[in-house]
Amino acid sequence: MAEKRRSGVAADPKSAKAESDEEFLSQAGVGALLRGALLKLVEARPEDPIGFLAEHFTNEASETESSGAGDGGDGDGGRDGDGKYQDAQEEQQLNKALWHLSSAHHSQRSAFNNNIRVAYDLLSQCGSARRVPGGVQGRLYTEMLRCVCSDSGLSETAAAPLLRHLRCHDYEVVSFELFRQAVLTCAAFSEYVRRAQCLYAAVACCPEQPAERELCDAVLNALREALDTSHGPDATRYLEASAKISPAELARAMAKTRGASREQEGPSMDMREFEDAAAALFIARVRVVN
Amino acid sequence: MNMSSDRFSITAEEYLAETSALFYLNDAVTQLLEHREEFLQxxxxxxxxxxxxxxxxxxxxLFREFSYVKGTAHNRASFIHIFWKCFRQIGKNRDLLTMMEYTSLLQLLCPDFPAEMVQNTAKIVLMEDAMDCPMSLSDFIYSFQIQFYYEEFLESVLVVYEDLLEGKNPNAVIVPTSTSAETISSEEADTQEGVESSVLLECIEGLCERFKHKHPPLSAIKEVLESSTRGSYYGFLMALAKHEGISQEIGALPNRSDLLIDPEMDQELERLVAQVAISPTSNSSSSAQGLKEPCRKPSPRKSLHQRKRIEMESDGSTEETDSSEN
Structure with a gap:
């Protein structure tokens, strides 16, 4: 590529195409392309902007190329080959959708919402032969949520209960609002589990030994109370809930149980159990889709 | 690419300014306009x-103009890495090259690469002495890395250093009537070379604040300067060049001990050499034929093995270059 740049610098008779630089750029659509890229970049603010742009442009290019190829391929071709082609295309769209979702953290809410929209549009274009009007197929939706969970580091067993709440039938069509809620829930859940793991590590005083059961129970209770804060307008609820699980409050709860039981070596609780208990608190508050 | 972790709390413009995204987008469009026919297809x-x-x-x-090559930190690191990849073999053969020869090599990769940069590198390797002396690749490349990657920072350090040599501390408030020159000369400054490391460190700490990310890690600078009480400018640079932590931070070169080791590339090279060795005699299925008469022509493959053995016998250090530490 670099060599190409060097060769043929001046010799080409460019006068034949006497369009100005600006005309050329606007005709080729460079402005729109760059504007889109910059917007994405500023929205996501990735740590490695060059890698981000490389992936972004690669995605864009394969999108335009595949849409061009898709137009040609619709006409003929055997049933069998067509089906395979569909599957490959579906997987490609799924990967693209996942990539879009991963480019912004869910706390960057406007960027994240935008990306969900892009992902939704990508997935609703899938399977043109078996096209369902007006949305994403249930099968793709469930597959997508599974991928979101595993990509964000959740183990399959940890994700399974949540997915049971969120999944829908393969033949159903998923609306955007449900899609958005579900993706957001998965992203928030995986973060929640990560935090729960940190919490457990903090409760267990040294990393080799499991934490004491009583302390864990105290912390889980505090967590439950915080999640149960359900009256009043949103803003006050958030403040109240976060006050209930502030470090000082947790320390107080833990100190209280310590005070009640004097003996040193109580029964313990391992990481797995704590994590499951914390996850259950979260999942109990997720509405079942079906 | 160093980036502050609070990149979400700054404005979009500040974020873009901190990345080099606009530099590359700009260049991409310029290249596109220059060669539009080629790329449009x-x-x-x-x-x-x-x-x-x-x-x-x-x-x-690769093959880009110098202003582009030095345009961003990432470009500089990439160029250092490419230089190493292309000319690693020189180090393996234990050849010593002069400043002029290194300049030619660099200009193969970047046609307008300035000789001055190589000259400054040679000053580090040779401690500003016997400038036409040949250097080993490993001595050259680590010094080159420091010189090229931190060029602007080193220039500022030189200014500070020269000020200190003349007896003025750039950090101190300058009172025209004060007798600061006296205090320096009263200590036996003239008999010793260089400046006091602690004073230099103080000044450099001030510099680092102004240079944001574009300086070697301060901890490494401290380590280097605290190892001796006095030092010269080029002694300091040489120590920076030898500091593995700084090299890792730049990320363009492997550790000194691994500089010439790359089994994958060696294998590839051996395979190519073997192909060349066999192909002239081959007609149809003649790999066996080629093996039958291996002694007739000097096989480059064999010499490669011999070379390797010689290398393993020698201790692998890079002492052949005349670079006395002090």
Missing amino acids: FGIGRYFAEYFTSVKNGNHV
Whole structure:
């Protein structure tokens, strides 16, 4: 590529195409392309902007190329080959959708919402032969949520209960609002589990030994109370809930149980159990889709 | 690419200024305009994808003009890495090259690469002495890395250093009537070379604040300067060049002990050499034929093995270059 740049610098008779630089750029659509890229970049603010742009442009290019190829391929071709082609295309769209979702953290809410929209549009274009009007197929939706969970580091067993709440039938069509809620829930859940793991590590005083059961129970209770804060307008609820699980409050709860039981070596609780208990608190508050 | 972790709390403009994204987008469009016929056939989107992929992989600086090569920290690191990849074999053969020869090699990769940069590198390797002395690749490349990657910072350090030599401390408030010159000369400053390390460190700490990310890690600078009480400018640079932590921070070169080791590339090279060795005699299925008469022509493959053995016998250090520490 670099060599190409060097060769043929001046010799080409460019006068034949006497369009100005600006005309050329606007005709080729460079402005729109760059504007889109910059917007994405500023929205996501990735740590490695060059890698981000490389992936972004690669995605864009394969999108335009595949849409061009898709137009040609619709006409003929055997049933069998067509089906395979569909599957490959579906997987490609799924990967693209996942990539879009991963480019912004869910706390960057406007960027994240935008990306969900892009992902939704990508997935609703899938399977043109078996096209369902007006949305994403249930099968793709469930597959997508599974991928979101595993990509964000959740183990399959940890994700399974949540997915049971969120999944829908393969033949159903998923609306955007449900899609958005579900993706957001998965992203928030995986973060929640990560935090729960940190919490457990903090409760267990040294990393080799499991934490004491009583302390864990105290912390889980505090967590439950915080999640149960359900009256009043949103803003006050958030403040109240976060006050209930502030470090000082947790320390107080833990100190209280310590005070009640004097003996040193109580029964313990391992990481797995704590994590499951914390996850259950979260999942109990997720509405079942079906 | 160093970036502050609070990149979400700054404005979009500040974020863009901290990244070099605009530099590359700018260059990509310029290149596109210059060679529009060539790139149009791939499609604009594909062109940008290719451009940024090559930037990411670090092979975008090959054969580009010097102003581009030194344009960003990433470009500089990429160039150092490419230089190493291309001319590693010189180090393996234990050849010593002069300043002029290194300049020619660099200009193969970047036609307008200035000789001055090489000259400054040679000053580090040779401690500003016997400048036409040949240097080993490993001595050269680590000094070159420091010189090229931190060029602006080193220039500022030199200014500070020269000020200190003349007896004025750039950090101190200058009172014209004060007798600061006396205090320096009263200590036996004239008999010793260089400046006091602690004073230099103080001044450099001030510099680092102004240079944001574009300086070697301060901890490494401290380590280097605290190891001796006095030192010269080039002694300091030489110590920076030898500091493995700084090299790791730049990320363009492997550790000194691994500089010449790359089994994958060696294998590839041996395979190529073997092909060359066999192919002239081959007609149809003649690999066996080629093996039958291996002694007739001097096999480059064999000499490669011999070379390897010689290398393993020697201790692998890079002492052949005349670079006395003090």
